[in-house]
Amino acid sequence: MSFMEFVLAAIGIASAIGVVGFRNPLSSAFSLIVHLLAIAGLYALLGAHFLAVSQVVVYAGAIMVLVLFVLMLLNLKSESGRRIGIVRSALTVGIGLVIFLSISAPMLAQFADLPQATLEQNIKSSEGGVKAIGELLYSQYMVQFELSSLVLLVGVVGAVMLAKRKNVQLMPREGGMGGVK
């Protein structure tokens, strides 16, 4: 593991703990931005340059701006200063262990059996750039790509439908005092 990987992984894990640990949601959001940037760095180190860029643009840019906007729209309040009980924290540690073991054990146990990349494949996939991904997207994954645009459309329309105020309606214009009530 190179030095750069180690630093980025440490930043990613520390900021992930920050997301969970900070009481103020705004601090969590900024911590998440740091986390996403660190993960983008790991993508770049793995040779997935296109994903690293789109991680920065889509996640750390667009999605986090949306989250911050919503946080600003709502009144900000730190989570009430309740103490986490002993049962709850024990339960949390237990659940964490169960999640961690149930994911990592099979993944690492079967790791040796996985077909390793040949040198030729390695060279081919190490491009990782827009060209290689784009060729795959527009040939093999054409249908899924088109469907994802439909998903985004539904997302946009659905967000507008859900977020608009129910009681806003255009009143009929009478005299000069019409307009949005």
Place this chain on the structure above:
Amino acid sequence: MDPITSYLGIACLLFTIGGIGLCLRRNAIVLFMCVEMMLNAVNLAFVAFSKIHGNLDGQVAVFFVMVIAAAESAIGLAIILSVFRSVASIETTDAAELKW
């Protein structure tokens, strides 16, 4: 130990931290951010496996996960906003009743 294995370990750890956050926190937006973190952990595992196998299918999967996450964040935050309008709080314990 293969250097890629450490990426898988990191991905498992991040997924676990996200899951613990889902159990511990009550603020709906923080829960949303924990879900994003778990999606990111899975994405990291996808990219690592794509590197191991030497093909780009994993990276395309990550691309689709990002698309879904973008749509999900728009819808999810709109739902949080409308819940906030009706119960004046985004703590999940305040919106526990299935009515308003």
